[in-house]
Amino acid sequence: xxxxxxxxxAFGEIRAVDGVSFTARDGEITGLxxxxxxxxxxxxxxxxxxxxxxxxxxxxxxxxxxxxxxAVRKRLGVLPDAxxxxxxxxxxxxxxxxxRLQGVPANEAARRREALIEVLEMGDFADRRAEGFSQGxxxxxxxxxALIHDPKxxxxxxxxxxxxxxxxxxxxxxxxxxxxxxxCVLFSSHIMQEVAQLCDRIVVIAKGRxxxxxxxxxxxxxxxESNLEDAFVKIIGxxxxxxx
Amino acid sequence: xxxxxxxxLKEVRENLRDKRTLIxxxxxxxxxxxxxxxxxxxxxxxxxxxxxxxxxxxxxxxxSNAPNLLEALRQQGFDPxxxxxxxxxxxxNRDAAAVLRIPAGFGASWDKGDPVQVEVYYDSxxxxxxxxxxxxxxxxxxxxxxxxxxxxxxxxxxxxxANPVVVDERDQSTPRSRAGSLxxxxxxxxxxxxxxxxxxxxxxxxxxxxxxxxxxPLLVNPVAPWRILLGKIGAICLFSVSSLLICATxxxxxxxxxxxxxxxxxxxxxxxxxxxxxxxxxPLVLLIAALQTLVSAFSKSYREAQTxxxxxxxxxxxxxVLLSLMPVKTAGWMxxxxxxxxxxxxxxxxxxxxxxxxxVAVCLLCGFAVAALMLGITARVYGSERLAISA
Numbered sequence: 033x034x035x036x037x038x039x040x041x042a043f044g045e046i047r048a049v050d051g052v053s054f055t056a057r058d059g060e061i062t063g064l065x066x067x068x069x070x071x072x073x074x075x076x077x078x079x080x081x082x083x084x085x086x087x088x089x090x091x092x093x094x095x096x097x098x099x100x101x102x103a104v105r106k107r108l109g110v111l112p113d114a115x116x117x118x119x120x121x122x123x124x125x126x127x128x129x130x131x132r133l134q135g136v137p138a139n140e141a142a143r144r145r146e147a148l149i150e151v152l153e154m155g156d157f158a159d160r161r162a163e164g165f166s167q168g169x170x171x172x173x174x175x176x177x178a179l180i181h182d183p184k185x186x187x188x189x190x191x192x193x194x195x196x197x198x199x200x201x202x203x204x205x206x207x208x209x210x211x212x213x214x215x216c217v218l219f220s221s222h223i224m225q226e227v228a229q230l231c232d233r234i235v236v237i238a239k240g241r242x243x244x245x246x247x248x249x250x251x252x253x254x255x256x257e258s259n260l261e262d263a264f265v266k267i268i269g270x271x272x273x274x275x276x
Numbered sequence: 277x278x279x280x281x282x283x284x285l286k287e288v289r290e291n292l293r294d295k296r297t298l299i300x301x302x303x304x305x306x307x308x309x310x311x312x313x314x315x316x317x318x319x320x321x322x323x324x325x326x327x328x329x330x331x332x333x334x335x336x337x338x339x340s341n342a343p344n345l346l347e348a349l350r351q352q353g354f355d356p357x358x359x360x361x362x363x364x365x366x367x368x369n370r371d372a373a374a375v376l377r378i379p380a381g382f383g384a385s386w387d388k389g390d391p392v393q394v395e396v397y398y399d400s401x402x403x404x405x406x407x408x409x410x411x412x413x414x415x416x417x418x419x420x421x422x423x424x425x426x427x428x429x430x431x432x433x434x435x436x437x438a439n440p441v442v443v444d445e446r447d448q449s450t451p452r453s454r455a456g457s458l459x460x461x462x463x464x465x466x467x468x469x470x471x472x473x474x475x476x477x478x479x480x481x482x483x484x485x486x487x488x489x490x491x492x493p494l495l496v497n498p499v500a501p502w503r504i505l506l507g508k509i510g511a512i513c514l515f516s517v518s519s520l521l522i523c524a525t526x527x528x529x530x531x532x533x534x535x536x537x538x539x540x541x542x543x544x545x546x547x548x549x550x551x552x553x554x555x556x557x558x559p560l561v562l563l564i565a566a567l568q569t570l571v572s573a574f575s576k577s578y579r580e581a582q583t584x585x586x587x588x589x590x591x592x593x594x595x596x597v598l599l600s601l602m603p604v605k606t607a608g609w610m611x612x613x614x615x616x617x618x619x620x621x622x623x624x625x626x627x628x629x630x631x632x633x634x635x636v637a638v639c640l641l642c643g644f645a646v647a648a649l650m651l652g653i654t655a656r657v658y659g660s661e662r663l664a665i666s667a
Binding site: 084177 | 279282283286289290291293294485488490491492493494496497498499500661664665
């Protein structure tokens, strides 16, 4: 479970995140929806302890990220906005490297790795060097290495960004699988349809603030719009920076 | 497994697969120095030898005015060339290094016993003229002294009367020390090699990783940033030390191709020298790796890092240039200054002087202290949240 409490972060004059709070529960998919530049990535970066919040705190399975960032990172599987691979290493070696950094025992890591390669359908490129991978192959490898330590909580920053239709469909199914395994799945997106389709809970962020935090049904009811997309636009105040 | 070791092994493996890094660190970087050095030394030495041994060929105006003088010069290795019309122009245009002019009245004055004048035209601002002019003047003075002595003898005086002071030169240079002054640039090549050997890695492992968007995922792992830094520094050091080893070995081989024995010089190059150089250079290896990583961490892109490090590369040349321009006496404190200590120590080893255990200890201790400080600063930067974020 991930609890975010009143996070603040400013870069100079710009208040990128201005009091964000929400909770992502185990066995649920929580979507962080907002236009580009709303503060989603910054919120996630504070969540996975790459940035320190100016104020507020993050609890992952009850552990305060400010007090024990390394313990929090062990419990998180993170697909950051940046998902570069090591081009001179094969997909398998890329995954292996992160397994060692996570401190996963060798036989356990090998078992996990092969399982992930299977589930993510990476078999035909797992032993190729990452140089020249397609966007889809890159994202798959990045997800596999992020989940190699079998984390209870999974954080994905725009996981379908740049993927084609088929790859996007598979990615969404993969996230449902993660939920079925009882994990806490938190992902960010600026695509309304994706969030509407997948999420048990939707957190809408605009200009660094949470403007809605409800189930899709509640959101529809609350705004009086039968269409979820119209509901989003109504909440945020404009459709700018969003994608259907 | 220790996470620093994990990072170290991965960086080494990945970069061993990168042809460009390999060529730079293990081929061009360490070998370009010895190659330039051998060529340079061969040119310098053969020029000096040629100038000293070859007959001195200079145009002479009015040679027929003093056949005896010319005969005497010929015996000393002078080869008179046909006269030029304008000696000043010839010297200015570098057609001749110098021109000797013997005036028309030479014979008449000589016979009377009057002092006679010969003129040597040259341009002292041209470096090439120095040696021929000195040789010509020596030849002329020899002839003048001999004739003077003969004249004194003819008048019943001892020639010693004209030379009350006799200078006896006692040159204390040894073949090795003469080699040293010529080879004082050598330590710079070693520093340069360490710099070049690690530079590609240092840029790639921080600025490059950030540019390729793999630094953020790496830092999200449950590993303290300083551990990651340590692994990366280790990989950089491994490459720069390999580079240094190849370079020092290449110099040992290259030493055989430099005709030092013709100049009566002797270089202390050999396996023992290589080993001592390696030990003296170790603190610099660490210091340079940390410094390069620091610069790389501050740079916004790969290119920017390359530019900064290119400028930084000129810094180690300073002690070499300063010491060769102002040959100061080697003092104990110099060993305590990184870069200067290595310069002084390696030069001393090269000329066969002794470097005491205390001097080595001071050099290593101070070098490692500064390196540790630099490492600490770099670790601080590595821990900052701005490091990973590229955009």
